[in-house]
Amino acid sequence: MYLCDDGHYEGMKFVRNCPACNLAKKISDQEDEKIRVIIDEFQTKKLEQALAERKAVRRPDKEKLQIYLVAVFGIEAPEMKTPKGKAAWEKIDAELEELNMRLGPIVEAL
Numbered sequence: 170m171y172l173c174d175d176g177h178y179e180g181m182k183f184v185r186n187c188p189a190c191n192l193a194k195k196i197s198d199q200e201d202e203k204i205r206v207i208i209d210e211f212q213t214k215k216l217e218q219a220l221a222e223r224k225a226v227r228r229p230d231k232e233k234l235q236i237y238l239v240a241v242f243g244i245e246a247p248e249m250k251t252p253k254g255k256a257a258w259e260k261i262d263a264e265l266e267e268l269n270m271r272l273g274p275i276v277e278a279l
């Protein structure tokens with residue numbers, strides 16, 4: 170309800186051609202917008218806080234998995250002596266690289 174002090178307040182009526190009513194409406198709309206922005210910010214903050222808290226709770230597991238993957242994929246490659254051995258290792262290495270790339274996002278998503 171947008172009420173001016175021009176007597177229209179008594180009738181609880183917004184009068185389209187009344188400048189005071191229009192000013193009251195404008196101010197009221199601006200205040201509604203300010204309140205909406207404040208509520209949005211509040212809700213965003215609450216959501217961000219909740220997400221941060223959830224992440225904090227899960228952090229130990231994430232860190233454990235990161236350490237685990239670094240250890241698994243950090244194992245030193247064996248040295249191959251024959252062309253067949255080298256070819257086999259290259260295939261295995263490529264597969265491991267792909268696996269590593271698939272596992273990374275799973276841990277990062279925690």
Ligand SMILES: [Zn+2]
Pocket residue numbers: 172173174175176177184187188189190191
């Ligand atoms: Zn008015």
